[in-house]
Amino acid sequence: MRIGFFSAKPYDIVHFNRTNQQFNVDIEYFDYRLCMQNVKLAEGYEVVCAFVNDSLCEEVLVELAKGGAKIIAMRCAGFNNVDLIAAERLGMKVVNVPAYSPESVAEHSVALMLTLNRKIHKAYQRTRDANFALSGLVGFNMFGKTVGVIGTGKIGVATIKILLGFGCKVIAYDPYPNQAVTDLGVEYVDLDVLYPLCDIISLHCPLTQDNHHLLNQTSFKKMKPGVMVINTSRGGLLNAFDAMEALKDGHIGSLGLDVYENEKGLFFEDKSSEIIQDDVFRRLSACHNVIFTGHQAFLTDEALNAIASTTLMNVTQLMSGEVCDNELF
Numbered sequence: 147m148r149i150g151f152f153s154a155k156p157y158d159i160v161h162f163n164r165t166n167q168q169f170n171v172d173i174e175y176f177d178y179r180l181c182m183q184n185v186k187l188a189e190g191y192e193v194v195c196a197f198v199n200d201s202l203c204e205e206v207l208v209e210l211a212k213g214g215a216k217i218i219a220m221r222c223a224g225f226n227n228v229d230l231i232a233a234e235r236l237g238m239k240v241v242n243v244p245a246y247s248p249e250s251v252a253e254h255s256v257a258l259m260l261t262l263n264r265k266i267h268k269a270y271q272r273t274r275d276a277n278f279a280l281s282g283l284v285g286f287n288m289f290g291k292t293v294g295v296i297g298t299g300k301i302g303v304a305t306i307k308i309l310l311g312f313g314c315k316v317i318a319y320d321p322y323p324n325q326a327v328t329d330l331g332v333e334y335v336d337l338d339v340l341y342p343l344c345d346i347i348s349l350h351c352p353l354t355q356d357n358h359h360l361l362n363q364t365s366f367k368k369m370k371p372g373v374m375v376i377n378t379s380r381g382g383l384l385n386a387f388d389a390m391e392a393l394k395d396g397h398i399g400s401l402g403l404d405v406y407e408n409e410k411g412l413f414f415e416d417k418s419s420e421i422i423q424d425d426v427f428r429r430l431s432a433c434h435n436v437i438f439t440g441h442q443a444f445l446t447d448e449a450l451n452a453i454a455s456t457t458l459m460n461v462t463q464l465m466s467g468e469v470c471d472n473e474l475f
């Protein structure tokens with residue numbers, strides 16, 4: 147079995163090579179993001195291993211199938227970038243890693259909240275410059291604040307547990323309420339109830355056809371003035387232009403983004419010597435009350451180990467005709 151591994155970064159290679167000592171499969175790493183321009187690289191690989199910004203649209207899948215690909219192994223939880231209908235029609239199997247470390251993403255979400263709240267990013271710059279003035283660094287106690295968690299699956303639950311530890315009041319929205327969340331004392335409410343009550347709103351749901359731009363001008367207007375908004379889920383859940391306008395008029399007080407709708411071609415790359423062409427991104431990243439991280443919420447040693455072992459287990463099971471619990475259809 148040969149795996150063509152796209153968007154390979156040094157940390158992926160370290161963790162997959164270490165884990166592969168138990169599986170012993172043939173992995174060829176490509177630094178390139180999978181797209182129509184370089185799909186020919188995948189020719190001859192039965193398994194194509196891809197990540198969040200690789201393109202697995204119908205056009206690419208057709209070429210992959212012609213090149214002999216039988217399995218698309220997503221080494222992530224989200225699969226909104228895979229045309230599942232086309233994959234099924236082409237007879238390809240698609241697997242993902244549904245749970246590698248919910249805590250990695252939950253902890254990063256809370257790190258964004260605390261950084262924005264206590265202005266750690268500004269304090270870091272100031273103290274490096276021997277500026278120890280405290281003006282402009284006033285935060286708020288997390289204790290007693292109301293946090294709205296949208297999406298209460300694995301990551302949402304892990305986030306809720308941390309926030310309850312801080313003494314926050316947590317309310318939640320999910321079309322499929324989770325008893326484990328209710329058992330924690332968290333109340334489910336509709337979004338229109340959640341928006342005006344929350345000091346912080348954090349997104350933990352997948353991007354689907356129904357919730358594109360879930361957070362937009364209309365929803366921002368319903369939120370409490372000065373609200374903090376956190377998105378570590380998928381960029382398309384939040385209309386970044388509308389968020390910028392809401393930041394300008396002070397309706398959003400701060401914004402923490404680990405994901406961005408147009409992150410493809412930007413995130414995971416060193417763009418420090420280039421002029422970023424995306425004006426919305428540039429304007430947002432120039433705001434003192436906005437923090438971007440480049441889709442790194444998953445990036446812990448534990449998560450990378452779990453991603454490598456589950457991915458290699460998924461493909462080994464499928465190639466040997468065994469049942470694989472992580473098959474997507």
Ligand SMILES: NC(=O)c1ccc[n+]([C@@H]2O[C@H](COP(=O)([O-])OP(=O)(O)OC[C@H]3O[C@@H](n4cnc5c(N)ncnc54)[C@H](O)[C@@H]3O)[C@@H](O)[C@H]2O)c1
Nearest residue numbers: 224297298299300301320322350351352357378379443444
């Ligand atoms: N930034 C990162 O590094 C990173 C890493 C892993 C996952 N993620 C994102 O986090 C998301 C959540 O991951 P998870 O493991 O908790 O998934 P999960 O499947 O365990 O939970 C998702 C929850 O969202 C709910 N949901 C679906 N549609 C919804 C909607 N419109 N509104 C509110 N809730 C809705 C589901 O009912 C489910 O309870 C993933 O889909 C992925 O996009 C990001």
